[in-house]
Amino acid sequence: MDGTLTVAVHDFEAIRTALRIPSGKPILERLAQLPKAKARRLLKRLDDIELELARRAVPQDGAMALLEKLVCRKACLGIVTRNSWQNAHETLRACGLAHFFEPECIVGREAAPPKPSPEGIRQLLKLWDAAPEDAVMVGDYVFDFMAGRAAGTATVYVDTSGEFQWADHADIRVRRLDRLVAQMV
Numbered sequence: 001m002d003g004t005l006t007v008a009v010h011d012f013e014a015i016r017t018a019l020r021i022p023s024g025k026p027i028l029e030r031l032a033q034l035p036k037a038k039a040r041r042l043l044k045r046l047d048d049i050e051l052e053l054a055r056r057a058v059p060q061d062g063a064m065a066l067l068e069k070l071v072c073r074k075a076c077l078g079i080v081t082r083n084s085w086q087n088a089h090e091t092l093r094a095c096g097l098a099h100f101f102e103p104e105c106i107v108g109r110e111a112a113p114p115k116p117s118p119e120g121i122r123q124l125l126k127l128w129d130a131a132p133e134d135a136v137m138v139g140d141y142v143f144d145f146m147a148g149r150a151a152g153t154a155t156v157y158v159d160t161s162g163e164f165q166w167a168d169h170a171d172i173r174v175r176r177l178d179r180l181v182a183q184m185v
Contacts, residue, residue: 001079001081001088002053002057002081002083002091002140003060003140003141003158003160004138004140004158004177005059005063005092005097005177006058006060006063006091006095007058007059008140008160009053010050010053012027015027015049018045018049019031019042019045026143027046028082028114031043031046047084047086050084051087053087053091054088054091054094055090055094056094057091057094058094059096059097060160060176060177061177061178062176062178062179062181063095063177065181066178066181067097067100076124076128077101078105078106078107078124078127078128079101079105079106079107080120080137081106081107081108082114082115082143083108083109084109084110085106085107085108085110085111088106088108089106092106105124107120107124111123114143115143115144115146115147116143116146116147116150117147118147118150118151118152121135121137121148122151125151133153133154135151135153135154136153136156137151137154137155137156138155138156138158138180139156139157139158140157140159142166142169144157145157145166145169145170154172155169155170155171155172156170156172156174156180157170157172157173159173160175160176161175162175
C-alpha cells in the first residue's frame with residue numbers, strides 16, 4: 001500500500017531510531033524478539049508513528065484509475081500490509097481510496113504474520129475463493145514479492161525511482177501505476 005497505492009513517506013531509519021531498533025533491521029521482526037511488555041509498548045509507539053503518517057497519505061499517480069478499472073472488471077481487491085488494520089484503513093481514507101476496499105479485505109499485522117509470510121495473501125484468496133494463479137501481488141519491497149511468490153501469485157514491482165533493486169523477485173516491473181492500466185487488456 002505505502003509506496004504502491006500511496007506515495008511513500010515512511011522514513012524507516014527514523015522509525016527505527018525512535019524505537020531504538022538497530023539500523024537496517026526489520027522493525028516487526030525485531031519487536032517480536034523483545035520481551036512481551038517492551039514489545040507491546042514499542043508496538044503502540046509504532047502504531048502512533050504510522051497513524052501520523054497515514055493521516056498525511058496521498059495517492060500515487062495512477063492509483064485511482066487502476067482501482068477504477070479493476071472494479072469495472074469485477075476484480076477482488078485487497079490489501080496485505082505490515083501496518084495495523086486501523087492505520088491501513090486511515091491511509092486509504094486520507095487519500096480517497098478507502099471505498100475500493102471492503103474492511104475484511106484489509107489484512108493487517110494483527111490478522112496474519114507480516115510479509116514476507118504469504119499467510120495474508122492466502123487469507124484473501126480463501127475469502128474470495130480464488131486460485132493463486134488468478135491473483136497478483138503488487139508491491140514495492142522485496143517482502144511483497146517474497147510473499148506473493150510463496151502464495152503462488154504473480155508479482156508486480158512498482159518502483160517510482162526506476163531502480164528496481166529487487167527486480168529478480170518480481171514478474172512485472174513498472175515505474176507508474178498508470179503503466180499497469182495501459183497494459184491491462
